[in-house]
Amino acid sequence: MKKYIVILAALLIVTPSFGQISMRIVASAAPNSDAPTEAWPNYRDAGLRHMAEGGFIGDRGSNPAAFTLLSNDVIHLDDMTVSTTSGVKLWRGNFSPGEAFAGEMGGRLHFFLEVESTNSFLPGYITWQISSSDPANIFIHSGSYSGLEYSLSRRGVSYGADGRPNTFDDVPALTGSLNSVGANIYRTSGRGVGFVANSAAEFEEIRTYVRTHRPTVTITYRVHNANGTLLASASKTVRIVADAGEIPTAANLSIRKNGRQVMVTVGGNSQTQYQLQTSGNLRNWSTLGTFSGGSVVTNSILTHQMLFYRALATVQ
Ligand SMILES: [Ca+2]
Numbered sequence: 662m663k664k665y666i667v668i669l670a671a672l673l674i675v676t677p678s679f680g681q682i683s684m685r686i687v688a689s690a691a692p693n694s695d696a697p698t699e700a701w702p703n704y705r706d707a708g709l710r711h712m713a714e715g716g717f718i719g720d721r722g723s724n725p726a727a728f729t730l731l732s733n734d735v736i737h738l739d740d741m742t743v744s745t746t747s748g749v750k751l752w753r754g755n756f757s758p759g760e761a762f763a764g765e766m767g768g769r770l771h772f773f774l775e776v777e778s779t780n781s782f783l784p785g786y787i788t789w790q791i792s793s794s795d796p797a798n799i800f801i802h803s804g805s806y807s808g809l810e811y812s813l814s815r816r817g818v819s820y821g822a823d824g825r826p827n828t829f830d831d832v833p834a835l836t837g838s839l840n841s842v843g844a845n846i847y848r849t850s851g852r853g854v855g856f857v858a859n860s861a862a863e864f865e866e867i868r869t870y871v872r873t874h875r876p877t878v879t880i881t882y883r884v885h886n887a888n889g890t891l892l893a894s895a896s897k898t899v900r901i902v903a904d905a906g907e908i909p910t911a912a913n914l915s916i917r918k919n920g921r922q923v924m925v926t927v928g929g930n931s932q933t934q935y936q937l938q939t940s941g942n943l944r945n946w947s948t949l950g951t952f953s954g955g956s957v958v959t960n961s962i963l964t965h966q967m968l969f970y971r972a973l974a975t976v977q
Pocket residue numbers: 819820821822823824825826827828829830831
């Protein structure tokens with residue numbers, strides 16, 4: 662008999678009220694942007710397309726630029742350790758990676774951010790704060806986007822004259838100061854954190870540290886107006902593990918809507934089958950189908966409707 666375990670329920674509010682700001686943080690394992698390869702720009706572009714349109718899930722085992730979702734906000738140490746010495750190759754804990762990774766220098770945990778506001782806002786007044794639960798709080802740092810400009814990593818969209826998203830008059834904000842050029846949507850590859858190891862011995866020290874302290878990393882992004890008033894905030898916590906067996910096979914769900922289409926991306930690994938279900942009240946669930954991890958499922962909805970999604974993984 663097949664048994665199922667409930668993986669996750671995700672909330673979608675389809676009807677925004679006037680003046681509402683929504684924030685979304687997506688955690689992902691990124692290639693090291695300091696490596697002399699095209700992995701980072703390709704990964705960043707795939708990640709930002711995922712934030713805008715859903716989908717674009719890849720396999721880090723074969724492609725260093727693959728954009729993947731973490732399984733239940735858990736990341737393996739191998740996926741967030743970088744080398745910093747030129748010529749020291751590193752990919753997922755391996756200092757002699759295969760040909761496809763020959764120029765890579767490890768990876769970081771990245772926190773992609775999307776802010777959407779019915780009123781135009783200035784992304785330069787977004788701040789970020791990172792801390793970790795280990796005794797040394799090794800990832801602690803904070804800062805803001807003030808003084809920066811729109812770029813390939815920091816993209817804006819204005820709703821245009823009709824004041825509505827996803828219509829012909831939308832205007833991308835591609836250049837100019839984040840402190841003076843407003844947008845209704847701001848998407849960025851966000852902040853990244855990682856351990857540093859330039860040798861197998863250093864890597865083993867980090868592995869021991871992670872096994873001992875089992876740290877979590879938390880990021881908080883805050884949106885302010887130009888006067889410093891807090892308008893909205895969002896946080897995301899990711900657990901770091903040193904052993905693959907500690908990573909659940911469960912899937913994160915990532916949701917993106919475009920008009921009446923909802924794109925649900927099922928994270929997790931491609932060897933696991935997930936039953937995707939939806940509900941308007943958390944009591945009665947209907948099944949949309951069975952999908953492998955990494956799938957992108959499109960679901961049509963009514964315009965004014967609150968929906969929950971969940972994925973059930975088959976227990977072997
Ligand atoms: Ca528009």
